[in-house]
Amino acid sequence: MKSFFVAATILVGLATPSFAGECPALVQKAEEAMRAATLDEAMMNKVMEHIALGKSQHADGKHEESAATLKDALQLMGV
Numbered sequence: 001m002k003s004f005f006v007a008a009t010i011l012v013g014l015a016t017p018s019f020a021g022e023c024p025a026l027v028q029k030a031e032e033a034m035r036a037a038t039l040d041e042a043m044m045n046k047v048m049e050h051i052a053l054g055k056s057q058h059a060d061g062k063h064e065e066s067a068a069t070l071k072d073a074l075q076l077m078g079v
């Protein structure tokens, strides 16, 4: 019984950081893409809004939503 709890704890521990770690990597990717891309001002603002929202979702622990928002930002830039 004890080993079951240990195994469950390890599984939960492995599942959470994969999301938590994905957002900062996506933020970095989006910011790099933004610097490299030639966007008009409206698109630039839209991308920046997405990145800011993604960061705050990540800070709130909503890592799945954050990753989705940041992937939208990349998609806006055609990445």
Ligand SMILES: [Cu+2]
Binding pocket: 019, 020, 021, 022, 023, 024, 057, 058, 059, 061, 062, 063, 064, 066
């Ligand atoms: Cu996150």
